[in-house]
Amino acid sequence: MMNAQPPKETCIIVGASHGGVNLAFALRKEGYSGRIQLLDTDKRVPYHRPPLSKKHLISDQPAGQLLKPLQAYEKADIDLQLGVTVVDVNPSEKSVTLDDGTSHVYTQLVLATGAQPIIPPISGVDSAAHLYTLRTAEDAQAIAEAFNACEKKRVVVIGGGYVGLEAAASLQLCGAKVTVLERESRLLARVTAPDMSDYFYRLHQENGVAVFNAKNVSEIQTHNNENLVCCSDGSQYPADIIVVGVGVRVNTHLAEKAGLKLDNGIAVDGNNQTSDDSIYAIGDCCAQFNTHYQRWLRLESVQNALEQAKVVAAVICAKTPKMNAIPWFWSDQYAVKLQMVGLSQGYNKVVVRHERVNPESFSVWYFNDDELLSVDAVNHAKAYVLGTKLIAQRQRVDIDKLQDSSLALNSALLVQI
Amino acid sequence: MANITFITQGNIPVTVHGESGSVMALAVENNVAGIDGDCGGVCSCATCHVHVAKEQFSLVGEASEIEKDMLELDDDADEYSRLCCQIDITPELDGLVLTVAG
Ligand SMILES: Cc1cc2nc3c(=O)[nH]c(=O)nc-3n(C[C@H](O)[C@H](O)[C@H](O)COP(=O)(O)OP(=O)(O)OC[C@H]3O[C@@H](n4cnc5c(N)ncnc54)[C@H](O)[C@@H]3O)c2cc1C
Ligand code: FES
Numbered sequence: 001m002m003n004a005q006p007p008k009e010t011c012i013i014v015g016a017s018h019g020g021v022n023l024a025f026a027l028r029k030e031g032y033s034g035r036i037q038l039l040d041t042d043k044r045v046p047y048h049r050p051p052l053s054k055k056h057l058i059s060d061q062p063a064g065q066l067l068k069p070l071q072a073y074e075k076a077d078i079d080l081q082l083g084v085t086v087v088d089v090n091p092s093e094k095s096v097t098l099d100d101g102t103s104h105v106y107t108q109l110v111l112a113t114g115a116q117p118i119i120p121p122i123s124g125v126d127s128a129a130h131l132y133t134l135r136t137a138e139d140a141q142a143i144a145e146a147f148n149a150c151e152k153k154r155v156v157v158i159g160g161g162y163v164g165l166e167a168a169a170s171l172q173l174c175g176a177k178v179t180v181l182e183r184e185s186r187l188l189a190r191v192t193a194p195d196m197s198d199y200f201y202r203l204h205q206e207n208g209v210a211v212f213n214a215k216n217v218s219e220i221q222t223h224n225n226e227n228l229v230c231c232s233d234g235s236q237y238p239a240d241i242i243v244v245g246v247g248v249r250v251n252t253h254l255a256e257k258a259g260l261k262l263d264n265g266i267a268v269d270g271n272n273q274t275s276d277d278s279i280y281a282i283g284d285c286c287a288q289f290n291t292h293y294q295r296w297l298r299l300e301s302v303q304n305a306l307e308q309a310k311v312v313a314a315v316i317c318a319k320t321p322k323m324n325a326i327p328w329f330w331s332d333q334y335a336v337k338l339q340m341v342g343l344s345q346g347y348n349k350v351v352v353r354h355e356r357v358n359p360e361s362f363s364v365w366y367f368n369d370d371e372l373l374s375v376d377a378v379n380h381a382k383a384y385v386l387g388t389k390l391i392a393q394r395q396r397v398d399i400d401k402l403q404d405s406s407l408a409l410n411s412a413l414l415v416q417i
Numbered sequence: 418m419a420n421i422t423f424i425t426q427g428n429i430p431v432t433v434h435g436e437s438g439s440v441m442a443l444a445v446e447n448n449v450a451g452i453d454g455d456c457g458g459v460c461s462c463a464t465c466h467v468h469v470a471k472e473q474f475s476l477v478g479e480a481s482e483i484e485k486d487m488l489e490l491d492d493d494a495d496e497y498s499r500l501c502c503q504i505d506i507t508p509e510l511d512g513l514v515l516t517v518a519g
Contacts, residue, residue, distance in 0.1 A: 048457040065442070065457055072448045303462070306455055330461040337483070339461055381460070381486035388490060 009034030011316065012096055012104060014086045014254060015112035016040035017049065019283030019305035021067045023110055024078045026313030036078045037104060043083040044137050045070050050302060052140040053166035054332050058147060058174040089258040091276050096254075108316055111255060111266060111274075111281040112309075115248035115300065120158070124220035128227050131220070131242040134163055143167075146241050153177060156229045156239035158217050160187040162331050164245030165200060169333040171243075172209050179237050180204065181215040181229065183246075193344060195352050195364050196376050200333070207334055248300065250285050263287055265298040270323070271315045272308050280315075282308035292325035292391075293343055293373075301329045326392050328384075339384040342366070342374030342391045351402050355380065355409070363387075363409075365402060372397050386411055419511040423467070425450045426519055440515070441465040441502035451517035458502035463490045465502045466518035473513055477504050493518050 011027060013020045016038045024038045040046065046067045073080040088097040095105045117133035119125060130146045132139055147153065153176040157164045160182030172178045180187075186197035187204075204211045212235075219230040220242070227239040250265045261267040261275035265287035272280045272288065283305035287298040307324055314321035328341040347366035355361040363383035364376040371394070375387025386409065390397060397414045407413050422432045423444060435443040444452035444465070456462035460483055469477055474497050480488065484503050488494040501515065 050457055050459075068448070069446045075448065302455060306453075330456060330459065332459060337459075337461075379483075381483040382489070385486055385489045 009107040010037060010105065011035070011108045011110065012037045012039070012106040013110045013112055014039055014096070015114055015251075015283070015285075016042070016046045016080060016082070017112065017114055017283070017305070018067070018302050019112035019114070019309050020110070021046045022306050023112065023282060023309035023312055024073075024080075025068065025076060026310050027316060028076045028078070030313045030317035030319060032313070032317055034107060037106075038073070038078055038080045039084050039086055039098070040082055041085040042136060042138075045082070046080075047137055048302075049135070050330075052137060053134055053163050054170060057140055057167060057170040058144050086254060089254050089279075091258045091279065094278060107278070109279045110312060111279065111285060112283050112305070113251035113254060113281075114284040115250045117244065118247050118249050119244060120217070120246050122217055122220055124222060128220045128222050128242055129225045130240060131227070131244060133244050134167055135248075143241065143243065147171065147174070147176065150240045152240050154239050155179070155241045155243060156181060156227070156237050157243045157245060158229070159244060159246035160184075160211065160213070161190070161245055161247065162188070164243065165204065166331060166333055167243050167245060168204060168209050169207065172204075172207055173334065176241075178208075179210040179239075180212065181217055181231065181237065182211070182213050183216050185214050187211065187213065192340075192376060193347070193350055193364060193366065195350065199362075199378065203334065203336060248284070250298070252285065255281065255285075263296065271321065272312045273315070280312045282312055290325050290327075290343075291323070293345075295345075297327075297343070299327050301327060303328050324392075326388065328388065337379050337381075339377045339381060340374065341384055341388045342372070344374040344376075347373050349399070351399060353383070353402060353405055353409070356405050365397070367397075367399070370396055382409060386414060390414065418508050419506055419513065421506075421510060422512075422514045423449045423452070424514065424516045426517060430514075435506040437506055439502045440467075440504040440506060440510070441500075443506060444501065449517065451519075452501065454502060456502075460484055460487055460500060460503055463487050463500060465500050466491050466494065467499055467501045467515040468495065468518060469497045469499055470514045470516075471497055476509055476513060491518060 024036050048065045085099040086096050095103050097103050117135050132143050155171050155176045155178045157168045157180045168178045168180050187200050216232040218232040221228040229237045255266045266281035268281050268286045268288050284300045290297045311321040331338045344366040349367040351365040353363050361380040363380050366373045377384035418436045433447040441454045445454045453464035455464045484500050
């Protein structure tokens with residue numbers, strides 16, 4: 001045929017969550033005129049995950065807030081297909097195969113496949129009653145239903161990371177009797193310094209949650225819908241509901257099939273391109289070299305997924321991406337608002353600053369010698385904001401003044417000239 | 418309950434009607450350009466920054482302490498700035514005009 005139109009470009013995005021959805025919309029914003037196919041196994045219209053463990057956990061609508069209203073996809077001409085799983089990638093033919101057997105050809109493929117919760121290989125875990133992980137709206141709904149249906153409301157949370165602690169706080173506030181069992185000698189051991197671990201330990205204890213560190217769960221015994229969670233030190237905890245929050249495994253299955261380079265996640269360059277030129281990876285599933293901290297990182301945060309989505313949209317549309325290499329994160333527990341910026345790994349100095357005017361506010365500042373690496377701020381947006389600016393600009397901080405809480409916290413105080 | 422007008426960066430006014438919830442959620446629902454609401458409305462990202470028309474500022478009132486601090490993330494913030502996830506839709510807001518921050 002003469003004058004045939006060249007086939008339209010197609011970007012296929014696997015995973016319609018924080019990463020995938022934002023990429024689809026960012027592509028349109030950057031002027032992408034090809035087809036956008038956005039696919040997810042999850043049947044629900046894509047939603048915010050953070051509220052699942054927070055206020056929405058026991059609400060009537062644990063499915064929570066949508067990332068975008070359904071009409072927005074149509075308006076932006078994004079072909080959102082829910083309840084479908086991509087089962088294979090063929091990079092030489094540039095095609096993917098779905099579980100319904102259909103094949104689809106792409107010009108660009110983006111893996112935004114995220115991660116899934118680990119179920120630890122504890123004896124009896126498979127036959128435990130009302131044992132849940134917490135990653136999807138469906139999980140949250142299942143927990144809410146079990147919670148509402150049960151009388152004694154004894155909840156054991158296995159794992160004292162953010163998801164576990166947030167779930168513990170939400171359930172406690174709703175009247176559960178919650179026990180948290182953490183294997184490490186302190187809470188949040190992987191992600192914060194001991195000061196913050198101690199703070200959250202006390203916070204949960206004060207709110208009536210029983211928190212135990214150094215508890216290695218070795219067995220779950222289940223009789224008549226009641227579980228007994230047994231630890232290797234001989235202690236036992238009865239549970240009607242068990243929430244497991246011990247970390248995630250990255251969804252690299254498709255990347256493996258495509259023969260992509262993996263390294264603690266799908267390895268990507270500064271443009272989030274994988275070892276195959278036509279395939280990108282964003283969000284929780286990928287590992288990238290962080291230019292600010294000069295280290296390979298795989299981050300699990302909304303901000304990281306969003307940031308990387310914007311980068312890939314720009315790259316696909318042949319524009320220069322704006323990079324922000326300073327990660328940030330938040331967590332809400334009880335009435336406490338935690339905001340973190342930067343990465344504390346490698347710190348050799350910590351300054352904990354309690355504000356005199358507001359004893360509920362404090363901040364933890366992590367340094368490697370003179371360099372400010374990160375700030376954890378509790379009920380203290382000002383410290384978080386200052387930290388964000390100082391870290392990005394690599395400003396020297398006057399540590400003596402920072403330590404002196406008789407001085408008001410502001411940038412004039414901190415910047416060392 | 419209230420009609421609210423967002424003036425986007427391209428100077429395009431978008432008037433939408435909201436019944437309940439936050440002004441940020443309303444903007445996201447209606448795909449108002451420039452209001453991302455990345456943190457889902459918990460005052461943690463400052464991607465829902467708007468400038469309130471000066472003469473209407475009393476309708477929405479002052480930002481909270483945390484919100485004021487968060488606004489400092491944005492160099493463009495001024496005395497009529499708000500993070501619109503922190504503004505609840507009420508009938509009093511009918512006719513409100515908000516300029517989406519750049
Ligand atoms: C309970 C909870 C609370 C959290 N709280 C916070 C918080 O306060 N702050 C914060 O910054 N972050 C928080 N996070 C982390 C944040 O939600 C994640 O970092 C973010 O969701 C990552 O987005 P993503 O798009 O990379 O991956 P995901 O959100 O994991 O999405 C991946 C998607 O890919 C789909 N998928 C995977 N494989 C396939 C396939 N083969 N075919 C089709 N679809 C597929 C999955 O169904 C899934 O929907 C929280 C996470 C959870 C679970
Ligand atoms: S939506 Fe994040 S601060 Fe308003």
